[in-house]
Amino acid sequence: MYVVRSDVGRKREINEDYYLIRKIGNECDIYIVADGLGGYECGEVASKICAESVYDSILNEYSNIAKSKNKDKYITNMMKNIIVVTNDKIFNMEKTDVKYKGMGTTLLVVFRYLDNLYYLSVGDSRIYYIDRNLSEIVRLTEDDTYVNTLVKTNIITYEESKNHPQRHILTKAVGVFKDIEVDVSKIDDKLNGYILMCTDGVTNMIKKHELLNIFKDNEFDIIAQKIVEESNNRGGTDNITALIIDISSLN
Secondary structure, three states: OEEEEEEOOOOOOOOOEEEEEEEEOOOEEEEEEEEEEOOOOHHHHHHHHHHHHHHHHHHHHHHHHHHOOOHHHHHHHHHHHHHHHHHHHHHHHHHHOHHHOOOEEOEEEEEEEOOEEEEEEEOOOEEEEEOOOOOOEEEOOOOOEHHHHHHHOOOOOHHHHOOOOOOOOEOOOEOOOOOOOOOOEEEOOOOOOEEEEEOHHHHOOOOHHHHHHHHHHOOHHHHHHHHHHHHHHOOOOOOEEEEEEEHHHHO
16 A cells, blocks of 8 residues: 655746556565656656666566575665666766756665565665654665765764755766666565655655654545645745555555
8 A cells, every 4th residue: 555646846847756656466566756857857857767767677577586596685686787777778868968968866666575675775865664653753765965975974963964055966866977886675574664755855845753743643545645735835845756655555
């Protein structure tokens, strides 16, 4: 079970966010959220191509997962290779037309195979876990940003990073650099709460504990809608996408 909403926001003319949700048989669910970069038209092209390329590649590899002896290892390597292929596709497309210059996208992928959940992140879109009792929200991903690098190396504090003038500069995005490496993680099978996948149009507007309060105050079916509404109420300075997955419904 999932709910999703995507909105252009109040300051942008085009929604460069893109989401894709697909099911393959009874064994597999794919959830993808991408936030396009590169200005007018380029961003929406990059996010759509990225999401569809990832899905197509998983579909092509799907039958091989069942044949693999070590499924965890196979899926992890498969996902890493798929992102490399997708990165090449967008990076090379940029060279075909000047209008695609600077094109790229952030990327979130949550992939279910049987009872196992895997995820990856590129850029500054985020994945959160909210426990079943709605008592805690935990960020599962780390922003690939210049400012986050400064925080990790103790050059600036986390508090200083919030208003840093270069806080939106990405150190990693799909299609921007020739080479890309990603980490694929697995969600503990004891978790049975909720996954929130969202773009920075949400996280720049709403703090983590405020997102948890939205979960507490609303029925599951309208949580994504409420997140979009609240992001817009606070200015809607960017495109807004929120996708929420009820983990217990996947098992």
